[in-house]
Amino acid sequence: MNDLLLPARGLLFDNDGVLVDSEAGVVRAWTRWAVENDLDPVEVMLAVPGRRAADTVALFTAAHAVPAAVDRITRLELDDVAGTAAVPGVLELVPQLDGVPWAVVTSGVRELAGARLTAAGVPLPGVLVTAEDVTAGKPHPEPYLTGAARLDLPPADLVVLEDSPSGVAAGLAAGCAVLGIGELALQTAATAVVRDLTGVRWTGAGLLLPAAGLLRA
Known part of the structure; x- marks a missing residue:
């Protein structure tokens, strides 16, 4: 070639x-969010790549809960950027x-x-x-x-x-x-x-x- x-x-x-x-920070943040919301972390992570957080969250939560969930995910990810x-x-x-x-x-x-x-x-x-x-x-x-x-x-x-x-x-x-x-x-x-x-x-x-x-x- x-x-x-x-x-x-x-x-x-x-x-x-x-x-x-x-990747490591993304997995930690989304896994924590999934556990907090009694969701399967593996299933949630399969939906994450390439999507906006709001679009991923909307697959698992009611529409009215999406903004708060996005805020939570964003905070978890911001707290884990050091690595x-x-x-x-x-x-x-x-x-x-x-x-x-x-x-x-x-x-x-x-x-x-x-x-x-x-x-x-x-x-x-x-x-x-x-x-x-x-x-x-x-x-x-x-x-x-x-x-x-x-x-x-x-x-x-x-x-x-x-x-x-x-x-x-x-x-x-x-x-x-x-x-x-x-x-x-x-x-x-x-x-x-x-x-x-x-x-x-x-x-x-x-x-x-x-x-x-x-x-x-």
Whole structure:
């Protein structure tokens, strides 16, 4: 397998699982919330990846209880950001994007997204699209269409970087090429899939993916 170039004029990054590794904190917070509400933590965790907290909570609670539940989950996650780390390759790639249009498009709320990026040492983007900015979360394309609009670029000129099936579906539905991150993305129709961002480079014409990190081209 050879190195692969994904042509692009700009990039749209998911946050958790793409830029930052927050999995341990996410599992602890959602497990605690599930136990507090007499729910099966395994069942709840299966519903979490790639969704806004409000959309996940709505699967398990009455509509009137959703806002309070989201506040509780957000507080539990904010209290557990200290161990958040950058995904391998991120701290090498992001500095290459000076002058390149890029944004973070996350299902998380703004306060939590910023806290995790800061804890991981990842520079905050000029454009950050969060749960508060959209009416429909992933897998709906609205989050990535919003990111494209804020970068003032057509979706076809952007590469989305995603790890979850719902996020990949959102990026593809928005009309972007999608780079899948991690083995879970192999279950999706992502344009290409890499293990992580180790060795991934911005060339000026797009993202160059090293053959060593490619899981699917």
